[in-house]
Amino acid sequence: MRKSCRCGHVMELELRTVVYAKKVEIRNVPVFACADCVSYEVLQPVKPDLTECISKLGEQPVKQDVSFGEQNELADLLHEQLLAWPEATDQEMEYRMKEAVEGRINLLLDIMSYAHKAEDKAWIEDTERRLAQLSGFVWQAHFSNAV
Known part of the structure; x- marks a missing residue:
């Protein structure tokens, strides 16, 4: 999963x-990294956690x-999906993440x-917190300028 860096090169999600x-x-903190200008950016939806x-x-x-996955549901799902599908294209990962988020929301x-x-x-408060971490995630908002 990629997006454009301020320097004009590509940042990879790692x-x-x-x-x-x-x-x-x-x-397992989701971070965009640019190998060219060596800049890093924590994925915005996980930054508050x-x-x-x-x-x-x-x-x-x-x-x-x-383990950051124990603190943040989105980070946990990204970790699971990246392990399961290391060679997935951005479009495949978008589909897999949408499916995984939907499944996790149903479980929660x-x-x-x-x-x-x-x-x-x-238990109710913890589950509400976990649901909130997933419910606002919109793929295009964070990967809209993907290369």
């Missing part, structure tokens, strides 16, 4: 490890390894139903 405070490795994840770690975090709605039946407020 899953990167973000190192915070030289102690915490946050794995990455910021929140880092803020929860604090200024003096303990050494640890964090089922989970929400069980959470409501169980009257588990924490």
Whole structure:
């Protein structure tokens, strides 16, 4: 998955490890990278959750390894799809991601139903957060200038 860089070259979407405070490795963060000008850009829909994840770690975090997919549903789905279809074209990945997002939303709605039946407020809030991470994602908004 690609998009145009400010320098005019192509940025590729990659899953990167973000190192915070030289102690915490946050794995599988979706990042656009330009090999030409060496610039990086976190995929916009996951940026707020990455910021929140880092803020929860604090200024003096303990050494640890964090999977960003556990913090963000979209990052988790991108990781799954990129592993399953490493050679997919942008159009194929768009289709696969739409299918995966739809399937995950349906699963989360089922989970929400069980959470409501169980009257588990924490479970409901967590499921709502996870649904919100997926419900606003529109492929073209983030890959519209793909090369």
